[in-house]
Amino acid sequence: MSRQPNRRRGRIRRSRIIVGRPLRAGWKPAVARAATLGLAPALLIGATVGGIAHVRSGAPGVEQAVAADTPFTFSGHGHGHGRGMGQWGAYGYAQDGWTAERIVGHFYGGTSLGTVDVAPIAVRLMGQDDVPLAVYSDAGLVVAGQQVGPGDAAHLTPTADGGADVVVTAGCSGEVRWQGRADLPWVDPVDLGEDRPGNEHLKLCADGTAYRGAIGVVLDGSAARTVNRLSVEDYLRAAVVPVESLPGWADTGGAEALRAQAIAARSYALAEQRHEKWQTCDTQSCQVYGGSAKEDPRTDDAVRTTRGMVLLxxxxxxxxxxxxxxxxxxxxxxxxxxEDLGDKVAPNQQWAKTLTAGEIGNAFGVGELQNFEVLTRNNLGADGGRVTRVRVVGADRTIETTGAEARAKLGLRSDWFTVNEGAESAVPPSTPAPETGPEVAITPFGTDQSPAIQEKYNELGGVTGQLGSPVGPELMLPDERGKFRVFTNGVILWTPEFGAQVFDASILRQWLPGTGSAE
Structure with a gap:
């Protein structure tokens, strides 16, 4: 029997089936298809993560469901959370003749442009967690007050008194030159000044990644954390601005967009205070930062010509x-x-993604999908604007959750979307942005991993510790009050008020109203 697509925006049309027996051909259980995103549904204590769950009874009767292989197209606008400056919009405005000052003034209303003294910043290198520090430099380095020759490596192990045990070797793995103790757990380059040549940068023995400034290893409880301390101006040059935007924009009328990025990135970094021993980190949880290898003269110029400029x-x-x-x-x-008229140049200003009903149901852990409904939007822009609340109805349970959570579970480019039945050809295809472009959406409490939860997990021993292995990804609490992650033997829950805390899984009942009910 042919079926016509439903054209009502934001709502999936349902077909009637009798539980346990399909009434029409083509239906098959949603469990036959795995969710393409690999996001595990909540399996513990009957909870539906990120929303309010109502578990259905097993009594037989007439239910409504959608065939698992039925396609639905999500079409939308933009890439990322959309808060503050749009990087492609900044580029579009720069091509239209806007200055960086005008660009940031447009996106960051209610602020004023000011200048601060250049300050140092400490950046946690997340990939080096729980790894002893081993660094070298082509020009030599300084550790424990001792000069170390070119190519020789300093190995530091932090001690409880705030210092470090030091071993210096020929190269990264050669014979021991000397060993001793440092009162301060830092390795300095031969010159700590700004804008030093590349041969003076410190390099990690693990992979050769080079960094400006000093590198140290500190204890966070009993866990070792590697920290890079350098001038904020060197930090912006060393991968932040060239990674968060495209240096090539300067060659196509977009130099002012790079300057706007430098101002925004500097402000964001200086406003951060993630920990008493470091201000920020090097991943998408903060700002992407990969050392000095990706520096580019065009983004260097953007940093230099905005030196000290911030938004206040x-x-x-x-x-x-x-x-x-x-x-x-x-x-x-x-x-x-x-309104962001500059965004007209964005490769993903409009996008589309097709998912099956089975994939949608699995992503939300509701069983056989019966309905997906957009409840509220922010009323800004086309189609009613960004989705703020959705309801997902399945054979096993019904949940309500945020548009941001729906975006994360379904792998959508943004939470500004509509949904229609069918694999529609009228909507524009998803166009990938350049690989080195501003694909990173800065989402401190969004879909990326929360550093506080990861830090707590590492502190407790990771997979070999008391919590055991993760059961699923990090997910958001209702109304975006915080985040949590479920592990084999408990839950780590993070909120701004209380930080990261470990709880028994039953604590979720208090945070997710209706969890485990038989309604």
Missing amino acids: KDGKVVRTEFSASTGGYSAGGDFPSV
Whole structure:
């Protein structure tokens, strides 16, 4: 029997089936298809992560469901959370003749442009967690007050008193030159000044990644953490601006967009205070930072010509979020929502993704899908704007959750979307942005991994510790009050008020109203 696509925006049309027996051909259980994103549904204590769950009874009767292989197309706008500056929008405005100052003024309403003294910044290198520090430099280095020759490596193990045990070797794995103790657990380059030549940069023995400034290893409880301490201007040059934007924009009329990125990235970094021993980190949880290898003269110029420039509110540096593409309208939040006409140049201003009903049901852990409904939007931009709340109805349970959580579970480019039945050809295909482009959406409490939860997990021993292996990904609490992750032997729950805490799985009943009910 042929079926016509439902054209009602944001709602999936349902077909009637009798539980246990399909009434029409082509239906097959959703469990026959794995969710393409690999996001595990919540399996513990009957909870549906990120929302309110209502578990259905097993009584027989007439239910409504959608055939598992039925396609649904999600079409939307933008790439990322859309808060603050859109990086492609900044590029579009720069091509239209806007200055960096005008660009940041447009996206970050309610702030003023100011200048601060150049300050040092400490960056946790997340990939080096729980790894002893081993570094070398082509020009030599300084550790424990001792000069170390070119190519020789310093190995540091942190001690409880704030110092470190030091071993210096010929190369990274050669004979021991000398060993001793350092009162301060830091390795310095031969010159700690700004803008030093590449042969003076410190390099990790593990992979040769080079960093400006000093590198140290500190204890966070009993866990070792590697930290890079350098001038914020060197930090911006060393991969932040060239990674978060495209240096080539300068060659196509977009130099002012790079300057705007430098101002936003500097403000964001200086407003960060993740830990008493470091301000920020080197992953998408903070700002992507990969050392000095990706520096580019064009982004160097953007940093140099905006030296010390930041955005201020009430005399304080503002945490200026940004993402790749707003889709034509920023999302609001800490800064007023604004129309983003510059975003017309974005490769993902419009996108589409087709998923089956089975994949949708599996992604949300609701069983056989019966309905997916957009409940509320922010009323900014086309189609009613970004989705703020959805309801997903399945044979096993019903959940309500945020648009941001729906975006994460379904692997959508943004939470500004509509959904229609069918694999529609009228919507534009998803166009990938350049691989080195601003694909990173700065989402401190969004879909990326929470550093606080990961830190707590590492502190407790990781997979060999008391919590055991993760059961699923990190997920958001209702109303974005915080995040949590379920492990074999418990839960780590993070909120701004209480930080990261470990609980028995039953604590989720208090945070997810209706969990485990038989309604």
